[in-house]
Amino acid sequence: MKNTISERIADFLKNYPPFNAMEPKQLEQLALEVTIIHKETNTVVFSQNESPHSHFYVVNKGAVSLSKAGSSQILDICDEGDVFGLRPLLANESYKLEAKAYEETILYAIPISDFKPLALENKRIGNFLIESFASNTGNPYSIKHRGKLYGESGDSNQYSSDKILDLQPIKYSTDLITCKKGTKIKTVADKMTKHNISCILVMKDELPVGIITDKDLRKKVATGLFPITATAKSIMTSPLITYPKGLTLAQSQMAMMKSDISHLVLTEDGTSDTKAVGILSKHDIMVAVGNNPAVLLRAIKRATKYKRLRNIRHGIMNLLRGYLEQNIPLGLVAKIISELNDASTKQVIKIALSKMETEPPVPFTWLSMGSQGRGEQLLNTDQDNAIIFADVPKEQLEGTQNYFLTLGERISKGLNTIGFEYCPADMMASNPAWCHSLSEWKKVTRHWIHNPGPDEILLSSIFFDYNVTFGEKSLADELSQDIFDSVQGYPQFFTHLASGALQNPSPSGFFRDFLVEQDGEHKDFFDLKLRVLMPIIDAARVLILSHSIKSINNTAERYEKLAELEPNNKELYLACSYASKALLKFRTRQGLLHNDSGRFIALDKLNKEEKIKLKRTFKTVKEIQSLLEIRFQVKNLLR
Structure with missing residues (x-):
């Protein structure tokens, strides 16, 4: 007789993480051990400091x-669907919070003794638990538990740049078109034409025994060696050279060169005695090689037209998709994509300079700001840039600025052509407000620091995250030093900067619901950038500046440095570093999925697991904002 109660439990659990990662039989087995608990309103599930159940x-x-x-x-x-009370079991510690029924509640109690073996053997479950511990923890990204599960240590260095460049798994076609040994050649050719493929597998008893390619049709049929009425067996290549699935790019290239073939047949175990699972062609390898960052970098440097750069940037986006699918650490991904973005910008500048009527009258520096300046621009978001040019006599200032404004306009247009949108706030070097001599920039930034109104705070926040993409680095270095000298002489600026960092709206309401936009174009959408990402980014900026560190712009790296400088806050800072990367990855996935910037999220398109992971970062946002408010005495500023 079927246990209908356990079946109902399994049907419920399969919709929520981490149970949705289990095999049906595993979940059915686990459901048999589940206890159903009924709790009246305000009754305690477990108490603070109580030993774990x-x-x-x-x-x-x-x-x-x-x-x-x-x-x-x-x-x-x-x-x-929410899981709670798990962390103490994993960490072998008492409950840190009290759990109480907020309303009449039915709970499923999952025995850890039955759940633990399943989690250990299922990587997806392990990853979920590592990334988002159960709710009764003040810090879901705790360094104490990050990267390990039940004492199992993970290898955080499993990926290197060499692996990314040469040993990345290669995609292959799993849509296999087949025929039998007795199929007529004309039928084979018609089938290949219909499906627009360059090869067809010859099968016997559901196993691959041969392959026919376009080359075989040209050399053996078109030349008259075999009539189109002959069978597939007469022209197929056999025995097959087979390989296992999961080949890397390097292995695939070596295999084709070794056997002088243009197609690899992939089977379940790498032999012809098991079913075929895919075919890998030379074209697949060419596409993969084209998405290699070293190849893309060389192509960028050779490009002489904006349209060519735009095509290359499609390859960069394909590379990014591949990295996310392989779950390669985001820090490494961001460094590679940022290098390619900087190289693309630099090439746009070179092309623009080649089209100017004269050489630049004085040395200049092109600053990339915002997400590109922080090394966090994975998608084709909007531009934020500026020009610093060397000082000139007063009578030459207007003419010199006009030259660089023209250059800035051409560069911004070029960047737009290759995929970077214009800044809606016009914070670009084509705007006179963002194109100054070194002396003028010093005056502008000093004004921002000593007159920190809302506009000045916004402008300085943008400007403090810059990276020298092209030109004389010494100009930027001199400006940076002047900025830090001014800030040190006016420490109240940090309070204003911290106040600005606290202006972003809360990500959630009292009942953990996402606070969405109430009107406008993005009504009912969740603003991921404004409500979650920017608070973490802004906090990192003001904290690192307060320590006079000017050489680190990346948000995650800023928090990692802060963890070194302030050991007492190490846990929180590492949580912020982890959260910043998790959020950036989330936004990138959403942007690639919907072909936009990933900023505005349609909550009804998220699954339960995605919502849980996103909500975990909200606590970190609140904690870092609380630290800012106390440290910089922001409330006193508002009195």
Whole structure:
């Protein structure tokens, strides 16, 4: 007789992470061990400092609040499908919060003894638990637990740039078109034409025994050696040279060169005794080689037209998609894509300079600002840039600035042509406000620092995240030093900068619901950039500047440096570093999926796992903003 209760439990759990990563039979087996618990409103599930139970919990119906013992402030609310009470079991420690039924609630109690073996053997479950521990933790990105599960240590250095460049897995076609040994050649040719393919597998008893390619049709049929009425067996290449799936780019190239063939047949175990799973062609390898960052970099440097650069940037986006699919660490991905973005910008500048009527009258520097300046521009987002040019006599200033404004306009147009949108706020070198001599820039930045109104705070925030993409680095270095000298002489600026960092709206409401846009073009969408990313980015900027560190612009790296400088806040800073990369990765995935900047998220398009991971970062945002408010006494500024 079927256990209908356990079946209902399994049907419910399969919709939520991490249970959605389990095989059906595993989930059915686990469901047999689940206990159903009913809790009236305000009854305790577990108390703070209580020893961990032998099971953790999933909310089936109702809601559970998490709070500090004796406090009326609710820190979190778990609703349908949420997991809680797991972290203490994994960390072997007491509960850090009190869990209480917020309303009448039904819970599923999952025995850890039955769940643990499944999690250890299932990588997806392990990754979910590592990335988003159960709700009763103040810091889901705790360095204490990050990268390990049940004492298992992960290899954070499993990827190197060499692996990315040469040993990346290669995509192959899994849409196999086949025929039998007795199929007529004319039928084979018609089939290949219909499906627009360059080869066809010859099968016997569902196993591959030969292959026919375009080359075989040209050499053996078109030349008259065999009539079109002959069979596939007469012209097929056999025995087959087969390989296992999961070949790397380097292995695929070596295999084709070794056997002088243009197609590789991939089988389940690499032999012809198992079913074919795919075919890899020379074209597939050419596409993969074209998406190699070293090849893309060489192509960028050879490009002499904007349209050519635009085509290359399609390859960069394909490269980015591949890296995300391979789950390569985002820090490494960001460095590679940033290098390619900088190279693309530099080549646009060179092309623009070649079209100017005269050489630049004085040395200049092109600054990339915003996400590109921080090394975080993975998608084709809008431009933020500026020009610094060397000082000239007063009578030459207007003519010199006009030259660089013209250059800035041509560069911005070129960047737009290759895929970077114009800045909606016009923070570009084609705007006189963002194209100055070194002395003028010093005056402008000093004004921002000593007169920190809302506009000045916004402008300085943009400007502090810059990177020298082209030209005389010494101009930028001198300006940086002047900025830091001015800031040190006016420490109140940090309070204003911190205040600006706290102006972004909260990501969630009281009941953990996402706060979405109330009107306008993006009504009912969640603003990922403004509500979550910018608070973390802004906090990193003001904190690193307060330590007079001017050589680190990347948000994650800023937090990692802060963790070194302030060991007492190490846990929070590393949590922020992790969260910044997780959010950037999330935004990039959304942007690639919807072919946009990934800023505005349609919540109804997210699954439960995505929503949970996104919500985990909200706590980190609140904690880092609380630190800013206390350290820089922002409330005193508002009085």
